[in-house]
Amino acid sequence: MKKSIFYLFAFLLVIACQKNNSTEKDLIKKADWLIGNWEYKTNWGTLSESWQKVNDSTFKAQSLFIKDKDTIHHENIILQQNGEKLSYITTIKGQNNNKPIRFELNKEIEDKVLFENLKNDYPQKITYKKDSNGIITEISGVQSGKTTTEKYTLVKTK
Numbered sequence: 001m002k003k004s005i006f007y008l009f010a011f012l013l014v015i016a017c018q019k020n021n022s023t024e025k026d027l028i029k030k031a032d033w034l035i036g037n038w039e040y041k042t043n044w045g046t047l048s049e050s051w052q053k054v055n056d057s058t059f060k061a062q063s064l065f066i067k068d069k070d071t072i073h074h075e076n077i078i079l080q081q082n083g084e085k086l087s088y089i090t091t092i093k094g095q096n097n098n099k100p101i102r103f104e105l106n107k108e109i110e111d112k113v114l115f116e117n118l119k120n121d122y123p124q125k126i127t128y129k130k131d132s133n134g135i136i137t138e139i140s141g142v143q144s145g146k147t148t149t150e151k152y153t154l155v156k157t158k
Contacts, residue, residue: 027105028057028081031113033130035059038154045072047152049137057081088115088126122148 032053040047045067054060058080065073074093078100079086086105091098103115103126111130118124124141134155140148 027084027086027108028059028079030108030110031059031079031086031128033111034061034079034128034135037157038135039157040152040154047073047154048157049077049154086113090126123150 034051035053036051038049038051045065047063047065049061049063051059051061058078061077061079063073063075063077064071076091078089080089081087086108088103088105089100090103091100101117101120103117103120105113106116106125107114113128115126116124120141122141122143123139125139127136127138127140129136129138131153134153136151136153138149138151140150142148
């Protein structure tokens, strides 16, 4: 009888571990629609983001804003799932002493992810939303005492 209970317990433990492993990376899988090359063109220049999958728990991106032939903004982004946490880690050239800033997933709805870091100077929130026209990105927060929101609709290029 003790042997049967041991085998039952071992079986349940294996099943629980398998379920945990299969669901562990579900958060990042729900954001796989980010993968690809995206662009937002204006009279002032072009904002582009190129997302690629590194592995089952990590995506990386490069975001550039180019005006004429000058790179005005250069940002490296890592989207990483560690356990049940999904983090958006951004390093912006020339800001924060080129050190990364971490935003944590606050809300995940089908086709939308919202990351927050309320201690960051600006932005405090970064949102990506899948749209029929592409991806809507929004950065928002309080800047110089005023609530500010910047919104861009990026379209897939390749």
